[in-house]
Amino acid sequence: MGLDIGFIGLGNMGAPMARCLARAGHRLHVYDILPEAVARFAAETPCERPLTPRAVGAAAGIVITMLPEGRHVRQALLGEGGVVEGLKEGGILIDMSSSSPIGTRELGAELKEKGFPLVDAPVSGGVGKAAEGTLAIMAGGEPEVLDKVMPVLECMGKVFVAGGLGNGHAMKALNNYMSAVNLTTAAEAILAGQRFGLDPKVMVDILNASSGRNTATDHKIPNFVLTRTFNSGFALKLMAKDVRLAVDIAHAVGTPARLLEDLSAIYNAAEQTMGDKADNTDVVRYLESLIEE
Numbered sequence: 130m131g132l133d134i135g136f137i138g139l140g141n142m143g144a145p146m147a148r149c150l151a152r153a154g155h156r157l158h159v160y161d162i163l164p165e166a167v168a169r170f171a172a173e174t175p176c177e178r179p180l181t182p183r184a185v186g187a188a189a190g191i192v193i194t195m196l197p198e199g200r201h202v203r204q205a206l207l208g209e210g211g212v213v214e215g216l217k218e219g220g221i222l223i224d225m226s227s228s229s230p231i232g233t234r235e236l237g238a239e240l241k242e243k244g245f246p247l248v249d250a251p252v253s254g255g256v257g258k259a260a261e262g263t264l265a266i267m268a269g270g271e272p273e274v275l276d277k278v279m280p281v282l283e284c285m286g287k288v289f290v291a292g293g294l295g296n297g298h299a300m301k302a303l304n305n306y307m308s309a310v311n312l313t314t315a316a317e318a319i320l321a322g323q324r325f326g327l328d329p330k331v332m333v334d335i336l337n338a339s340s341g342r343n344t345a346t347d348h349k350i351p352n353f354v355l356t357r358t359f360n361s362g363f364a365l366k367l368m369a370k371d372v373r374l375a376v377d378i379a380h381a382v383g384t385p386a387r388l389l390e391d392l393s394a395i396y397n398a399a400e401q402t403m404g405d406k407a408d409n410t411d412v413v414r415y416l417e418s419l420i421e422e
Contacts, residue, residue: 131155135189137182137205139166141362143195145259146285148174153284158188186215191281192222199228203236213243221278223248227371230295237294246274250282251301256362269297299378305371308344310392315345316413329355353410365407369396
């Protein structure tokens with residue numbers, strides 16, 4: 130029998146993730162700060178449309194947030210008219226956003242005082258895997274709470290238990306650091322090769338048969354850079370944010386971060402230059418803009 134599940138955040142990733150829950154037979158209560166996002170979702174997927182996060186909490190035993198940043202999650206859960214105002218005893222909160230792991234632990238402590246457990250379960254895999262329900266989900270939280278929500282999470286992908294609260298968000302930030310560095314190093318290599326006289330497509334073919342192969346040469350470069358579409362579906366500003374979170378983690382625990390800091394500087398500059406609507410693959414166009422003619 131399906132559960133009453135609240136879902137807050139119906140963006141590029143949130144909408145297809147929520148559809149996976151509906152396909153599994155769960156009853157959805159959805160909210161987004163943009164009414165048009167709710168309307169688009171409801172046109173394709175059966176759901177209830179509460180008018181506030183508080184009303185979502187009142188209608189659902191499990192509430193999922195999929196929002197741009199941790200501050201948005203905090204506002205949706207604990208702000209005026211937030212989910213917690215309506216949530217009933219026994220309710221569970223799941224943040225699937227890419228939030229600060231340090232902020233998540235602070236938020237979890239506040240929610241625990243109010244009697245509501247928090248699970249962090251960020252995802253990786255992009256819009257395509259979100260639609261298929263095959264995301265990689267990195268979950269952190271108390272074991273007994275994770276056990277309760279595992280069937281819900283498994284509707285959206287493969288779940289990896291990362292440990293205690295905050296560990297999922299830490300893993301996501303570090304994963305996106307590695308994803309970003311793959312794209313940036315591949316782009317720098319291909320730009321240098323192109324200036325030297327190599328064909329970028331031939332370079333990608335050789336790299337993918339060699340030790341330089343990575344997720345960028347496999348997927349992002351051929352599909353979104355060489356085609357000049359730059360439309361992977363994940364925003365540059367979100368990748369820049371995730372890389373900054375990875376820097377925060379390294380600084381907090383005292384590990385080396387020289388490459389990470391340099392990469393963060395590149396993404397921060399690209400974010401400023403390319404604007405709010407830029408795709409994360411637009412970092413390549415930023416690097417192209419630095420080439421001296």
